[in-house]
Amino acid sequence: MTSVAATAPAHGVHHAPQSFWRKYIFSTDHKIIGIQFLFVSLFFLLVGGVLAMQMRWALGFPGKPMPGAGLLPETMAANGVILPEYYVQLVSMHGTFMVFFAIMPLLVGVYANFLIPLKIGAHDMAFPRINMASFWMALFAGLLMFASFFVPEGAIRSGWTNYAPLSARPDLSGVTIGQQLWCISIVVLGLSSVMGSLNYITTIINHRAPGMTWFRMPLSVWALFITAILAVLALPVLQGAAILLLFDQTIGTHFFDPPAGGQALLWQHLFWFFGHPEVYILILPAMGMVSDMIANGSRKPIFGYHSMVFAIVAIGFLGWLVWGHHMFMSGMNPTLGSSFMISTLVIAVPSAVKVFNWLGTMWRGNLRFHVPMLNAVAFVAMFTIGGLSGVFMAATPVDMFIHDTQFIVAHLHYVLFGGSLFALFGAITYWYPKMFGRMMSEPLGKVHFWLTFVFYNCTFFPMHILGMGGQMRRLYDPTQYDFLKPQQPLNVFVSISAFLLFATQLLFAFNFLWNLKKGKKAPLNPWEDNGLEWSLPSPAPHGNWDRPPTVYRGPYEFSAPEAGSRDYLPQNEKLPTDREPASAATPAAGH
Amino acid sequence: MRWWLPPAASTYAGDIDFMFTLILVITGIALVIVEAGVIWFSVAYRARPGRRAFYTHGSTKAEVVWSAIPAVTVVILGIMSNGLWNRIKGRDSVPAGAYPIGVHAKQFEWQLTYPGPDGQLGTADDFTVRNQLHVPVGRPVVVHLSAEDVIHSFFVPEFRLKQDAVPGMEIRAWFEATKVDSMELGCAELCGMGHYRMRARVWVWPADKYDACVKQASQQFLDCLRPSPAEGATRRTGS
């Protein structure tokens, strides 16, 4: 099947009019599915934030009644004071919701779905119905997870990492149904991820428009491609571990129960073998989208595009070899400590290469600081801090001190919030017009950015210092230790900054929701970008193109001499000097 | 208000602090370069009418330089760290003749088993005490870590020592205290709702006093070291 693109009839565009339910609720359109993920994930991001606010109250003001605690049942708070068993639920579920139901679906569920077909010139994903199922499974998993707060004994209490044997033994953790719900939810979510990945991988390999060669794909698509491979290989490992844990909890197996012959460390190996690729799932799409936004904001091609691709691939590959760095102190063979340290130090190099390339992109550019660019540049600045703090942990003797302290919490929040979430603030703003046909408010976006940037650093930078002082993680009340009492003023400062940070996000929520209906109508290409999606109307129509576009160049040809007086040059705009691509780029192009 | 690491109180704490500071300096330099770059470029290259960006796809030379320098740096850090890691945690790292103390972690207390007058763990004169770790200064001590129920983690910040206590495993961790002092031992792995209160106190005693008292068994050992409330060891309240 070749040259289908030029002659195939318009496909998937002229359906019979669809009912509201088929069009917006049970939709197979990748764009709608992406938007569905967006709304649901933003909700869970809010849930994760509310949980964090309660944690910060307990840490900053231990033993003091919390405003609003009257809403909590007696098993969670007494006389307005959060109880320790609720605190550990907050800690565990904050991590769970943020990782699995906020950041991962925001980066992958939203942007893999929304961007991939648009950016490679396809009508939709390879398997639209599987795509729809992937969303509904993710939603179901999220609701199961949320329900765990409302069952007897409440939600999990052993951290988002659920180390066994604590997680496997209800008599030791105090959780019964909540732990089982966590396991089931994770298995369902894993199915959602695997289904999604199958779509993303297949679509990118098979459905690129004519002329869209691998090295003309935007870095956002490359990143999503590698991420999808990571997900399809990693999530099943977690699913397996969750099933083993569920069996230990329910049918009397002893996989993780040492007195009965099981192994405590088995859980950690399984979890982190998934867990480390997972954190690259949580950063690579952000890096990809940041590349798109920085090139656009700098009006320059990405510096070192090929290096950037190799760096993404290298990070994806090396990410499988470093999981033991979460286990340096676990009691595993110290020789493994040495080998994992080496691989962990090595993986710092491709990340550093990316940071330098972003700087190279900005160098001698003509920088436009629209809201997405502000957030993307902040990503570079914050991710650098997060990445560099990782070097301390990679060095095993130093990790002996900082493992399981607030230093680790600082590191992970610098890469996940300072990194991924800032990238998401930028991406949501950037692709909002293509999603909804309107613009978010630029002034409000800038106020939100600056306030968030300040309060964010006030919240998380001091955690490095708290960790250096030895403050351990997941402590309900740090003042129970004499050596931590002197640092308590810093905990108070962090808590207050966190409250202000959370409040600031109301600006983003308002900006997002208000402009859905009231925003300025968006032009075709508000950011003067080169990607294929910007040649479509805002919002993009069902089926995207009547006929797939033809691609003549890479995605970052900003300020190219042949662009003339413009400083951008869309990928599908044919110049007199351009030749047609030899044949359809891929067998299924135009499907 | 403490802004830095706690005071170092073991033989290898100083080496760990050195690595920490070295990494801080190296990453600090990298951070300054990047952040200065971000700020400088943001200001110098902001859009102005009539300007056009410099059209380039990159520089292979730049790629080589900024790949090689981080790579060499991390290799050096790795080699330095590995030597220290083997000295502290390696298979044969426990100094010969280290004084053994059993540490059994349990929700939510530390059970310390002293070897008694014969100096051997696992004999009839062993005795167990809750939440009090007494060690001599200037002598290596090896802790035989075990856990009753879930994973806990033995953490003495001033020694810089951290080692998980895992059910089903017996793990040895050693240290040598360098100061006569008293400090805290905390649990550094979430072990349940009482995790935040799973603390013990560590006393480091002058060697001669420890030797004199260690000949006693059980409660007499403790009474020997801490005769009366008034005469207790210096309690650190943190600086």
Next chain:
Amino acid sequence: MRKLGSIAAVAAAVLVVALAAWTRQPAADGQGAATVTGKVKFTGAKPTNPPIDMSEEPKCKAKYTTTPTQETVVVNPNGTLANVFVYVKSGLPASAKYETPKTGVLIDQDGCHYRPHVLGIMVGQPLEIKNSDGILHNIKAKGVKNRPFNISQPTTMTSTRTFSAPEVMVPLECNVHGWMQAYLGVLPHPFYAITGVDGSFTIKGLPPGTYTIEAWHEKYGTQTATVTVAGTESKTQDFTFAAK
């Protein structure tokens, strides 16, 4: 006429008896007026209870003038055993139902000790767990017939729990202070007593019948005795536990 009158009188008497039988209160079944009383004696060498080192919990240590000890075996000066849970194990009418008291039973954590060390409660009756120490205690109830629970009290507060099934005994422990132990006897009826400083127990209000009375001690196990009571009489039943 006389014949009609006597028939009417008999009919009325039958009616009254039938009415009385029909409206008879079932509670009359379970309550009575008999008493079983006695002493729990202890023979043999009085064991020493291990001392508790509370140096790592200054707030609790400060509440004592002498070193506190475990309460495993508490022998009174008069040679009797305290903390023995004595109760009616069987013999009550099968249909007897006992009203669950609304007032609760109090257990207090004071000086890092459970007070009392042994207590009884009825099914469904509230157990009020008080933390008078103001420091973290957790209360782990290791029931087998009753659903186990483990709750924390980080500060001065009172929590309430109920038990749904009879169980002799439900152990209670604190994991932050591993020496803290208590024992809770959950019964479907109010016929129990715990021996105190004089080693005696009294169980009142028993309906007439033959009962198995059991005495439970945490170290020395259980002993049973059969006692028959009727009317308002008071019978004495002693138990003796020997040192092991």
